[in-house]
Amino acid sequence: MTDRRGRPRRRVLGVVAGATVLCVAGGGVALALAGSDATRYRTATAELGSVAQQVALTGTVASATRRDVAFSVGGTVGSVEVAVGDEVAPGDVLATIDDTDLQQDVDDATATLADAQQRLEDDLESQTTSTSTASTSSTGVSTTNASTTSASTTSATTTSSAASASTTSGAGEVGGVVPAAFVVPTSASSPTPPGPGDPSDPGEGELPAEVQAALDDVAAAQEDLLTRYDEASDLLAASEDGLGAAALVCQQLLDAPSGSPATGDVLTLTPGTVAAGGALRVDATGTVAGTEYQLVLVSSGAVLATLTASGSSFATAVLVPSGVQGTDAVALVGPSGTVSSTSLTVTAADATSLPDALVACQGAVTGVLGDQQDVAEAQRALLDATTALDDALDALTQAVRNATTPTDPTDPTDPTDPTHPTDPTQPTDPAQPTPGAPTTPAQPSDPSTPGDQSGTPGGGESGGSVERVATAADVLADRAAIELAQARLDVAESSLRLATLTAPIGGTVAAVSIAEGAAVTASSTSALVTIIGGDGYAVTTSATLSQVDLLAVGQSARVSVRTTDEPLTAQVTWIGLLNTESSSSTPSYAVDLAIDAPAGGAVTLYDGSSAEATVAVADGEQVLTVPTSAVHVEGGTTTVDVLRDGTPTSVEVTTGAVGAERTEVTEGLSAGDEVVLADLTRTIVSDDASSSAGLSGLGGATPQDSNRGPGGGQPPAGFTGGGFAGPPGG
The missing domain is CATH 2.60.40.230 (Neocarzinostatin-like)
Known part of the structure; x- marks a missing residue:
């Protein structure tokens, strides 16, 4: 009895001591080794090899070039010239808008500009001529009294017959009109003017030298004022452009x-x-x-x-x-x-x-400061020109006054003396209503009165008309009004051109979302014509935080789509920096890949179709590698257990490319180092170790015997779950 009981025990212990024993209990698996340290660890050798690390992404196919084109102005669609599938070239007409209203806007703006230009001409002319006259005596020589530049010029007029006044064009003419102060009537009832030998006669059709010089000064001041205005306006526009450019340049510095x-x-x-x-x-x-x-x-x-x-x-x-x-x-x-x-x-x-950004910003700021200094100098010159024109107008007014000062009415030898008893045209003679004679207040309203030519009752000391003379400020306002009218005309003409929708790129019309007769708004997001360019396709996808850290622009990828079996390759062209995931705590970043032109020719892909992209993020050739299972990462530290003198030693390493089977080690190991993959004495247990079922058919194990080890004791180390009811093969 003793022998029979002893023999099985020795055989079982012998098996345990010399072999690996596998026990399974309802899916629980244990692997153990009892023996020398040399066979305790499963190891591998660090050696040179190749590692390919890849990132798998899922995205959407889109045309590399796509343009959704909409009208830039609102209106009613007049015509649609394309349909889906049409091939178009850049500049081809896609659709048009009824331009009736837009053309009317151009016409109105043109008329407004013409009015503004005419107003400037009228104001300039008012500074050198007057439409009203004033007669100082019965000789018919008229005078005009001009005010200073602060307000207007008032002309006191005593009317004469229409046939008695004429304008003579000559050297003193400014803008085609001789100042009315020197209009000489030719009526037969007027006495003969001084002859050529009279030193006081300036000559027929000529102005006194003082007046002519003043007129020339006014004309020169007008031209200088307008020139200075244009210079200041141009410099101000250039300064604004420079300021905008400097803001963009210096923003790069802030971002640098x-x-x-x-x-x-x-x-x-x-x-x-x-x-x-x-x-x-x-x-x-x-x-x-x-x-x-x-x-x-x-x-x-x-x-x-x-x-x-x-x-x-x-x-x-x-x-x-x-x-x-x-x-x-x-x-x-x-x-x-x-x-x-x-x-x-x-x-x-x-x-x-x-950085270059700072140098560029400094240069831009220096340029803006220089532009602003030029503007300030131009504005000062414009103010000086304004003052000069006002001064020239004052000088002209004084010159006219000096040249038209009447003679002494008490001089008995003066033939124009209104008190001369023998003068047949004496204004006090009621029987001689000669042209130019004073009339009663009721006469100007009587159209039958031959001498009434004023058309304007009252207004001055002599009852004549009043006409305003433009100041330098008026001229500047007129010039500004012209610029505004020109700008409005430019906008109207631009809007008219935008009534025609043209293709910005060449390609295929993919969608037409407008119809003839439909009303559209400017820059609509729904009334569109979509054009797909012919320069290839792209894949739009996203990557997680752990993936995006491995990606870089220029990396190559393999792409597969369901619509073709043609092998496709791509390049990473853009990686977003902003998190695009708003509904999850896991950040996600946009990634774009450009699909390369297929070697076998053009391949038709479809916008919106799905694509699988595998990006090669690292590809090491003949680099030091270890099995990926030997690498441990904990708390941001990467380690490998190296077997030295039979004992595992944890060594911190730096890894490179990480493949499915091998991982590149860039620091910490040398070729030939033996790394530990597993300690075979440690128990390896599956997720389900609760079942008591043993290996069926091995020695008739039963649930009652499942927790019993050899000889009825507890199972040795490395065993879980069921055991043996008797010696194997016993």
């Missing part, structure tokens, strides 16, 4: 600094660590609008920038002095002292500390 920011309660410095001489972006919050602040480097007190806040926050770029190094800070200083400061680390200067 990168790296982790240093954040304080008021100031945020980007980057928080910067090289001496480098650009630093400063964002400030909690500022008061209209308050002047300084950004000061704490270590030296150097003022980095002085600016006035336009609101409760601002952003600017400053240059860190080249002589600074080490721990420092930037302080925001207001009228009452330091508001706040933020720490900054300054490293040694290098040749690339001053």
Whole structure:
């Protein structure tokens, strides 16, 4: 009995001591090895090999070039010239809008511009001529009294017959009209003017030298004023363009600094660590609008920038002095002292500390300042020209007065003396209502009176008409009105041109969402004509945070779509920086891939169809590799267990490409190192170890015997679940 009981025990123990035993209990699996340390671990050797790491993405096919074209002006669609599937070239007409109203706008704007131009001509002419006359005596020599430039010119007129006044064109003519002060009537009832020998006679059709010179000065001042206005207007437009360009250039400077920011309660410095001489972006919050602040480097007190806040926050770029190094800070200083400061680390200067963006911004700002100085000088010159024209008008007024001063009415030898008793045209003779004689107040309204030519009752001391003379300010206003009218005409003509919708690119019409007779709005998002270009396709997809960290522009990919079996390749062309996932806590980033032209010729793909892209993010040839299962990552640290003198030693490593089977190791290991894959003495248990069922057919194991080990004791190490009811093969 003893022998029979002892023999099985020795056989079972012998089996346990010399072999690997596999026990299964309802899916629970255990693997163990009892023996020497040399066979305790499963290992592999670090060796040179190839590793290909890939990222699988799912996206949507879209044409590389697509244009959704809409009318830029509203109206009623007059015609649609294309249909889906049509091939179009750039500039081909797609549709038109009924342009009746648009053409009327152009006509109205043209008329407004003509009116503005005529007003300028009229105001310029009013400065050198007058339409009213004033007779100082019965000789018919008329005079005009001109006011100063502050208001208008008043002409007191005593009317004469229509046949008694004429205008003579000559050297003194300005704008085709001789000043009315020198209109000489030719009526037979008037006495003969002085002969050529009279030194007071300026000559027929000629003006006195003083008046002619004044007229020339006014004409020159008018021309100079308009020239100065155009110069100032052009410089102002150029300055505005330069300011807009500088804003774009300097925005690149604000965007240029990168790296982790240093954040304080008021100031945020980007980057928080910067090289001496480098650009630093400063964002400030909690500022008061209209308050002047300084950004000061704490270590030296150097003022980095002085600016006035336009609101409760601002952003600017400053240059860190080249002589600074080490721990420092930037302080925001207001009228009452330091508001706040933020720490900054300054490293040694290098040749690339001053980015191109800062140089470009400095140049743009310098250009704007120069443009603004030119504008200021042009505006000063315009003001001087305005004053000069007003002064020239004053001088002309005085010259006219000097040249038309009447003779002494009490001189008995003066043939024009109204008191001369023998003068048949004496105005006091009621029997001689000669032309030019004063009339009673009721006569100007009597159309039968031969001498009534004024057409305007009252208005001056002598009852004549009053005409306003334009000032220099009026001329400037007229010129500005012309510019405004021209701008409105330009807009109207542009709108008329936009009534024709043309193709911006060549390609295939993919959709037409407009119909003849339909009303459309400007820049509609629904009334469109869609054109797909013929320059290929792209895949639009997204990547998770762990994937996007591996992607880079220029990486190659394999693409498969359901509509073709043709092998397709692609390149990563763009990777988004903003999280596009709003409904999940897992961030996602947009990625675009451009599909390469197939080697076998053009392939038709369909917008909106799905595509599978496999991006090769790393591809190492003859690099040091280990099995991927040997690499452990915990808490951001990557390690590999290396077997040294029979004992596993954890070694920190740096990995490169990670493949499905092999992982590249760039630091920490050498070729030939033996890495541990598994410790065979550790129990490996499946997810389900609760069942007590043993291996069917092995020694008639039963549920009652399933927890019993050899000899009725507990199972040895490495065993879980069922055991053996008797010796194998017993």
